[in-house]
Amino acid sequence: MGELDKMGEWTFITKKNQHVPVLLKVKALKDKKGEIYGYLGIARDITQQKLLESQAKLASMGEMIGNIAHQWRQPLSVISTIASGVKVKSEFNQFDPEQIFPDMDTIIQQTQYLSKTIDDFRNFLRESKEKESINLSKVVETALSIVQSSMIDNNITVVVNLKNNGLLHAFPNQLVQAIINILNNAKDELEKKSDQKLIFIEAYAKDNHLFIEIKDNAFGISNEIISRIFEPYFTTKHQKQGTGIGLYMSNEIVTKHLKGEIKAQNCKFKFNNKMHKGAVITITLPLN
Incomplete structure (x- = not known):
């Protein structure tokens, strides 16, 4: 020792x-x-902490299954449509052998996409036992690939602006999980809106630290609860929708595992000549 x-x-x-x-x-x-x-x-x-981590993992798995369903629905529909079309044309003697090649190319393309989503989710679930030098853009790309379909389904536009793409020495999947939790929370709040829904992911370096800001235009967080959003089990959502664990786990990951800081505040900003009001969650991580 x-x-x-x-x-x-x-x-x-x-x-x-x-x-x-x-x-x-x-x-x-x-x-x-x-x-x-x-x-x-x-x-x-740390029994209570382990219980929360276990519950967070189960909640994350539930979110992931939902995201897989979203991402697989469209390619499976394309494959099913092509297969049904080939079968019907064959039954009515209208099958054109020349048409089979572009159809098969489309099926191959869709199956490759499905295979990639499996790799993305499998890599995300793999627990890193040691810290790695990770690229921030890769972390953001992985997080977005997992939640992309649910964002599209809810008509949410995600704007990414990484002014600094420095290397971090961290557990990659933990940072991905922290970002996913924040994105999912923003998505849930934006579901209440009927007009333009926006999420911004920005990053910049200052004083040997990396700042990651995730901002939305969901009207902000009530001043009465903004100081409590990182508490375990705290949620304003319906019981069937929210567990109150996501932002708590983001806080645990950032502060205890990545040795950084996380804070939330309300903000007003201008985008495309229109003023918006929302919340911004800022993750601060040491670059060394």
Whole structure:
């Protein structure tokens, strides 16, 4: 263990054979000569945190299944239409062998798209055991590929402006998850609107930090609750629609795993010569 402090997750087993997850911090104790004579360990019960993480993962899986359904519906419809057309034409002796080649090319194109969506979701679900040097544009691209269909279905326009595309040393899927949670929250608020629905994703660097801003035009957050939106189980949505875990997990990921900060505030901005009012959530991450 050496002279360095160590911290990690362990499982303690009680006398009643109960398994309790804890965050254990161990510190070396030294005498006046600087020699280690023992170790001090402090354990914190993280059962509640693990429960929230488990619930967040289940909620994320539910969102993902919905997104897969959205993304697969159109290509499956195209394939079904082509297959039905070939069958009907054959039954009425109107089948043109020359037409089969462009039809098969379309089917191949659609199946390749389906295969890509499987890869995107599988890579997202894969847990990274070590931090990696990740490109911000790739993170945003992955997040958008997962929620794209639900954004289209809700007539939401997503505008991306990455003024800085620096490398981050982080767990890539965790940052993707944090961004997806924020995007889904914005989408849910925008569903209440009948006119133009907008989400902006912007990034810039300042003072050796990377700032990621996700902004919408959903009229903003009530001043009475804006300070509570990162609390666990806090939601203003109907019970069937919201769990109150998404933004909480984004906060946990950013502050505890990525060593950054996250905040929410209301804003007014101009887009295409029209004033809009909404909320902006800002993620601040160290670039080193």
